[in-house]
Amino acid sequence: MPGLLLGDVFPNFEAETTTGRIKMHDFLGNSWGILFSHPRDFTPVCTTELACAASISEQFRKRDVKMIALSIDSVEDHRNWSKDVMAFAGDQAESPLPFPIIADDKRELSVQLGMLDPDERDKDGMPLTARCVFVIGPDKKLKLSILYPATTGRNFDELLRVIDSLQLTAQKKVATPVNWKPGEKVMVIPSLSDAEAAVHFPQGMTCKELPSGKKYLRYTQL
Ligand code: BEZ
Secondary structure, three states: OOOOOOOOEOOOOEEEEOOEEEEHHHHHOOOEEEEEEEOOOOOHHHHHHHHHHHHOHHHHHHOOEEEEEEEOOOHHHHHHHHHHHHHHOOOOOOOOOOOOEEEOOOOHHHHHOOOEEEEEEOOOOOEEEOEEEEEEOOOOEEEEEEEEOOOOOOOHHHHHHHHHHHHHHHHOOEEOOOOOOOOOOEEEOOOOOHHHHHHHOOOOOEEOOOOOOOOOOEEEOO
């Protein structure tokens, strides 16, 4: 059964979170959103990830991206775990996590969103959640999904980088090349003719000569 595909409207589920009950679309409002799931509370890799996410939350806020985490434990566990996370992040354990955590102790959302990792199980043999990342656009559609197994922690700098790419390519007819970082040259998308590109990019383009003679590797500086 296919899971959530790019371009699908993100499910407007209701859930209990550390900051109260939410309806996902209301939570997102007109902003971008990022939902990242975790296998379990009080686990080491998850704690490092959430602490990192908390410490760079201002970077997501600046990009108008609402953050929300999910783990298959209760709100009460999430609240207690948040204190460990904030202490690990180097903050006062009493300062609140700067984003909510969804409680999915019945694994309903994890099943609905295709987030279970069949290779990682709890002591009762139940599968844990994988490390999913969903980036949702202001139109509530899925713009990006990444799926890591429970045993591999994510790179949150990479998540900021892909959000920069998504937000740029949502506005301009460009794509970002390998290892692109903000401020570097971007590529003119293949569906744009040279004549159309000249209108969109009056600053000009450079085209890389290739053995095929085809002129498809077109760079521009925004
Ligand atoms: C962790 O967060 O450390 C973790 C959770 C489940 C499986 C492996 C690692």
